[in-house]
Amino acid sequence: MRLALIASIAALIVGPGGTASALPNPDARFRPGANHHLGDDSFVARFGRLPTAADDEHVRMQLHLASVRAWLAARPATGPELAGRRAELLGYLDDYIARGATPSNAHLPWRTAVFIDDAGVICAVGYLIERSVGRALAERIAAAHRYDFLEDIAAAMPEVDAWIRSSGFTLDELASIQPAYASPNTMQWRTWDLVRHAPPDGPFERDRVSGQFAHRAMQGLWTVRSEQGAIVGQGELVDGTGTWHSYYADGQRLLAEGPYVHNVAHGAWRFYHPNGTVAAEGRFTRGTRTGRWRFYTDGEPRTLLATGAFSSRGGVIGTWLHYDASGKLLARTYPEGRADRVDVVPAADGVTHEIHQFSDWPNGPVETFDQELERLASGDDQIYVHTTGYRAYGEDADPTTIYDPDGFQLAHTATGWTAADCHWSQRRIAAAHRGDLAWLHDMLYADTAKRSLTVRADDGHYRQVERDPGPTCGTAAPVAAARATKLDQLIAPRERMRAQSPAFVRDLVLRTEDGDAAPDDAARTRIADDLARVLAAYTIGYLEWPHIDGRFDRVFATMAGRLHWEWFGSEPEADGSHPFENQPPPAPAPRGFGR
Numbered sequence: 262m263r264l265a266l267i268a269s270i271a272a273l274i275v276g277p278g279g280t281a282s283a284l285p286n287p288d289a290r291f292r293p294g295a296n297h298h299l300g301d302d303s304f305v306a307r308f309g310r311l312p313t314a315a316d317d318e319h320v321r322m323q324l325h326l327a328s329v330r331a332w333l334a335a336r337p338a339t340g341p342e343l344a345g346r347r348a349e350l351l352g353y354l355d356d357y358i359a360r361g362a363t364p365s366n367a368h369l370p371w372r373t374a375v376f377i378d379d380a381g382v383i384c385a386v387g388y389l390i391e392r393s394v395g396r397a398l399a400e401r402i403a404a405a406h407r408y409d410f411l412e413d414i415a416a417a418m419p420e421v422d423a424w425i426r427s428s429g430f431t432l433d434e435l436a437s438i439q440p441a442y443a444s445p446n447t448m449q450w451r452t453w454d455l456v457r458h459a460p461p462d463g464p465f466e467r468d469r470v471s472g473q474f475a476h477r478a479m480q481g482l483w484t485v486r487s488e489q490g491a492i493v494g495q496g497e498l499v500d501g502t503g504t505w506h507s508y509y510a511d512g513q514r515l516l517a518e519g520p521y522v523h524n525v526a527h528g529a530w531r532f533y534h535p536n537g538t539v540a541a542e543g544r545f546t547r548g549t550r551t552g553r554w555r556f557y558t559d560g561e562p563r564t565l566l567a568t569g570a571f572s573s574r575g576g577v578i579g580t581w582l583h584y585d586a587s588g589k590l591l592a593r594t595y596p597e598g599r600a601d602r603v604d605v606v607p608a609a610d611g612v613t614h615e616i617h618q619f620s621d622w623p624n625g626p627v628e629t630f631d632q633e634l635e636r637l638a639s640g641d642d643q644i645y646v647h648t649t650g651y652r653a654y655g656e657d658a659d660p661t662t663i664y665d666p667d668g669f670q671l672a673h674t675a676t677g678w679t680a681a682d683c684h685w686s687q688r689r690i691a692a693a694h695r696g697d698l699a700w701l702h703d704m705l706y707a708d709t710a711k712r713s714l715t716v717r718a719d720d721g722h723y724r725q726v727e728r729d730p731g732p733t734c735g736t737a738a739p740v741a742a743a744r745a746t747k748l749d750q751l752i753a754p755r756e757r758m759r760a761q762s763p764a765f766v767r768d769l770v771l772r773t774e775d776g777d778a779a780p781d782d783a784a785r786t787r788i789a790d791d792l793a794r795v796l797a798a799y800t801i802g803y804l805e806w807p808h809i810d811g812r813f814d815r816v817f818a819t820m821a822g823r824l825h826w827e828w829f830g831s832e833p834e835a836d837g838s839h840p841f842e843n844q845p846p847p848a849p850a851p852r853g854f855g856r
C-alpha cells in the first residue's frame with residue numbers, strides 16, 4: 262500500500278508522515294504531505310529538507326498556508342469580473358491563517374483532508390465557503406465528503422462546482438490550499454504542570470477552557486466548551502479535586518466520568534458509548550492512563566471487545582486480547598522484535614494467520630519501509646506474504662510478494678501457480694521453516710531497502726522508486742496441481758472477512774461515533790468492515806486502534822488541564838518533554854495522591 266515518497270536519506274529519518282502511525286495518503290493520484298498538490302514544498306523552502314515526524318505539525322500547516330497564500334496573491338483572477346471576489350476570499354484566508362486553528366484527523370490512520378472535525382473546527386477551504394456563502398454548505402460537504410479532496414467534492418456536488426467557478430480561483434488553485442492532516446497520536450496529550458507553571462490566582466480562560474485558580478489549584482466550577490459553545494466537560498473542584506464529567510459534542514450524552522485529584526485525572530474512570538452503555542473502564546494515575554483497561558461493545562449484555570495494559574507513561578505494553586462482537590477471542594497483539602504482531606485465532610479452516618507489522622520510524626531511510634509480513638500455515642504447509650505497507654488497498658497497492666519457506670517466489674497467474682527460486686541462504690530458509698516471523702521480516706526489510714533507493718538527485722535528496730521492483734529470482738516454473746490446491750487453501754483466509762466490526766468501530770474508522778455516512782471508498786470500507794483488518798491496519802508504529810486510542814483522544818479533548826503537546830508554541834503549562842524522547846521517571850506525587 263505504501264506509496265513511494267521523497268525522503269531525506271542523509272538524516273536517515275522518515276519523511277512526510279506527521280506521526281508515528283501515519284500512513285501515506287492512499288490516493289495515488291496526488292502527492293503525499295501537507296497538501297495533495299504541493300506536498301511539503303513550503304517546508305523544504307524554509308528549512309532545506311523534508312519534514313520528519315519530529316517536526317511540529319502546527320508549523321507545517323502554517324508554512325503551507327502562508328506559502329500558498331503568497332502564491333495565490335501573485336496570480337490573476339480567472340476573469341476580470343471576478344477580481345473582487347478573489348481578493349475578498351484572499352482576505353478570508355488571511356483571517357483563517359491568523360486564527361491558527363486547523364481540524365484534527367482523529368480517526369483515519371493516514372494523512373488526509375478533514376473538512377470539519379469532531380469539534381466543529383473547519384478547514385481552510387471550508388472557511389472560505391463559510392465566510393462567503395454560509396456555514397450550511399460547508400456542513401453539507403462535511404456530512405457527505407468529510408475526508409475527500411476538493412476535486413472529488415466538486416465532481417460530486419454541483420453547488421460546490423458553482424461556488425468554485427464564481428470564486429475567481431481555478432479548481433487546482435483552491436485544491437492547493439486544502440491541507441492534509443496527520444493521523445492522531447494519543448501519546449502527545451499532556452497535563453498541566455501547575456507546580457512549575459501555575460497561572461496567577463483568579464479567573465482563567467483559554468481555548469474554551471474556563472475556571473478559577475487559587476494557590477496553584479483549580480477551584481470551583483471548571484468547564485470545557487466545544488467550538489459551537491456546548492459544554493463538553495465540567496467539574497466542581499476543591500483544590501483540584503472532585504469528579505469530572507465529559508460529554509459528547511451535543512453536550513448532553515455522557516462520554517466519560519471519573520475523579521480528579523490535584524488537577525489531573527486520578528483513579529477509576531469509565532467511558533460510555535452514545536447509547537449510555539459502558540465503553541471502557543480502567544484507571545488514570547496522575548493524569549496518565551495506566552494498568553489494565555477493558556473495552557466493550559455497545560450492546561447488552563456487556564461484551565468484552567479488548568483488554569490490555571498501559572505503561573506508567575501511557576503507552577501500550579504487553580499482550581492485548583481482542584474479541585469479536587460475540588465475545589469470542591479474535592486476535593492477540595504484542596511486540597516482537599523491532600515491530601508489533603497480530604496473531605489471528607484460526608477459524609474453522611484451521612489456517613494460522615500471523616501478521617508482523619514493521620515500522621522503522623523514525624530511523625528508517627524512506628517511509629515505504631513501513632511493511633508487514635504475514636505467515637499463513639496449516640499443518641506442515643506455510644507461506645509468507647510480504648507487503649510494503651498495508652495490503653488492503655486494492656490493485657494499486659505496492660507489490661506483494663509471496664514466498665514459500667524454501668525461498669521460492671510464488672505467483673498466482675492466469676494459468677495457475679508458479680514458483681521461482683530467489684536463492685535464499687540456508688539460515689534464512691531455516692528461519693522460515695521454523696516460523697521465525699520477526700527475524701525473517703528483518704531480512705526482507707533489508708532486501709527492500711537495498712532495492713528501493715536510487716542515486717542522489719539534483720536537489721540533494723535521495724529519490725525512492727515509486728514501486729518496489731521486487732526480488733530478483735530465477736525462472737518461474739509451474740507448480741504441481743496438488744501443491745497448487747494447498748496454496749489456494751492457504752491464501753484464501755487472507756482475503757476472507759474474519760469478524761464483522763461493531764458498528765461504532767466501523768464508524769470510528771470511517772467517520773465518527775455520531776453515525777455520519779461512510780465515504781464511498783472501497784479501501785477504507787474494506788478495512789472498516791473487518792475487525793481483524795482494523796487491528797492489522799492500526800498495529801504499526803505507535804499502536805492507535807480507533808476504538809481504543811481514538812476514544813482516549815476524544816475524552817482528553819474534553820478535560821480541563823489537558824493540552825496537545827507540540828514541539829513549537831505549546832502552552833508553558835505542558836508537563837515536560839516530548840513523548841518521543843526518553844523521559845526521566847515522573848517526579849514524586851504531591852501529597853494526597855493514592856490509590
